[in-house]
Amino acid sequence: MNKLRVGYLSLVKGSWINAGLEGQRQDALKALSELGAEIVDCGLLVQTEAQAQEVCCKFEEARVDIIVAHFITFSLGTIVPGMAVRLRKPVIFWSQPEPPMNGGRIAANSLCATNMNAHALWKMGLKYSFVYGNADAAMPELARQLKVIGCLRDLQRMRIGSLGGRVPGFYTSNFNELALREKFGVEVEGITLLELIEVARSIKGDELAGALKQIKGSCQCKVSDEELNKGAALFAAFDKLQKKHRLDAWSVRCWPEFSDIYGIGVCHILGCLTGSGAPAACEGDIYGATAMLMVKALSGSDAFFCDLISFDEKGDTGLFWHCGAAPVSLCKPGCVPQLLKHSIIDGGDKKGIAVEFPLKPGAVTIIRIGETRNGNGYRLLSIGGEGIDTSQMLHGTPLTVRFKRPAAQLVNQLIDSGFEHHYVLCHGDITKEIRHMAGMLDLELIEL
Known part of the structure; x- marks a missing residue:
């Protein structure tokens, strides 16, 4: 820029x-x-x-x-x-x-x-x-x-590619296209799964080899060569469509049909896109992709698209996790990212490619962009915390975060306030920047 x-x-x-x-x-x-x-x-x-x-x-x-x-x-x-x-x-x-x-x-x-x-x-x-x-x-x-x-x-100049729309039943991934354009300036371009997969099937030779090198990176690979080649072709296809449609980020309908049509899950490829500078949100979440663009610009850190899956009242911590789409730049020092069969698709351990590692510790900021209840505006959630040392306690990419207030109180407020279940986490304390942004955009700010 x-x-x-x-x-x-x-x-x-x-x-x-x-x-x-x-x-x-x-x-x-x-x-x-x-x-x-x-x-x-x-x-x-x-x-x-x-x-x-x-x-x-x-x-x-x-x-x-x-x-x-x-x-x-x-x-x-x-x-x-x-x-x-x-x-x-x-x-x-x-x-x-x-x-x-x-x-x-x-x-x-x-x-x-x-x-x-x-x-x-x-x-x-x-x-x-x-x-x-x-x-x-x-x-x-x-x-x-x-x-x-x-x-x-x-x-104001950003364009998000909406690949396939949102996943079924996830009303939390709904968005208002015109309101998004008016408030944030972000434009959304609809792209079909068919277009992506047709381009992926055309990737061969040096182009495939270059993409394969990128998706393997420093990871330990425990999936088949066929799956890796499919993943590389997919990554190259995303890159081609990104250039064709002048995109800055992605929102992807990553299930249910993706792995049935193409043979592998797209999770690790989304992490590779995020790590290469084109943030990619799972499950068709356009506001999630917008938040990923925002935190990348404010923190300089790659964003982690995640769910909050548990909390501990004694330690005032929460566990943020997703199934295998984090960029490897977020891997905890001393750990090696693993490319594995996905732990959930088709019941688990049937199809690649998911990446697994615990995230690195350090100060973090967690945000969520969402619509107000009556749909006439936006609200912005901001949570400051400290990522602490986390083990590979389950498949996927976990990070335990110590909150600045009692965990039960924080979780109850999230539930009572009806926040969407997707969050965007970045490393670094950007809570002041988020506060300033909310003021500039006249967003309802909730700080926890």
Whole structure:
């Protein structure tokens, strides 16, 4: 994806001008330049509406994604609201601590400027957020917020391939296509199982050999060569269709007919797709695929599409698991991923290919995107926790997570609130990013 374009707007008021303000502006630009975004500099200490008008034209021409309104001192209350209305881009208000107070006049009044301007944007229903601190101190939070804005921008361009629709009886995989497009910008392309399988059956030679190398990776293989070749052809076919339909992620009807038609289960191939940068959700879950795209962008970690299958009140833990579609990047250190017959398809141990390993420990965030009960909006679940050392206690890919609140209370709230049974887990604590995203999208946020 292209770099985020950040419009940097340095604001002052004439009655607060002093020789040190340009130095603060340059310090801010230097700090911003290290965040990996493309900085579109306003080029001056903006004092007047006329200057702001010229800057607004510059930002408009550069097609900035967000405005960072840096109140080096107090500023006129008309500049930022006018620019936000014209550009229709979110604003990050940046205020600095007041310089030392030694009995003289107020030196900057930066925080008050944010307070005043935030009121105006709030009244107009425009999106904004806030960071506080001098150049170095403000950067971690500013970087976090820019990451969220980048994720939201990129989601507007994302396309998910819905392969075969959803699995039977899983109302939790239902989705509203137009509402998804309106709220998140994500487009869905319907693709038939027939198209995928016909392409898979055409894969041969070097193309097959290359795909075989990718799906085997560092795994220990305990399935037949025929199953591995079928899996490799399937992976190559997904890749071809991904390019043909310009897809960024997949939602796959992985049962009941898939293994009957093609001869193997698709589980490990979905994990390979996720690990190669195209998140793949099981059981036709479009919102699950959307959440996988989201957490990948925010955490940098491959996502784990999973169920919560048990909990322990004594340890305040829950066991997250799925049957064999996790990317091998999530394997616990010291363990070797195993390619096996699937433990459930046709009663178990009849057809490959599933991957098995316990997931690596560490801080995790678990989310779920779902519709509100009346269907007129979306809600976003966010659970923070710590993945702890987990054994291969059952077939599939398990991870035990220690919650930050009593496990029974958390599970009861999930059930009472009617959440869907699919969750998306990533490594890393992105709960602040999820909170910010919910605010930017006007989602109902539930934090557990």
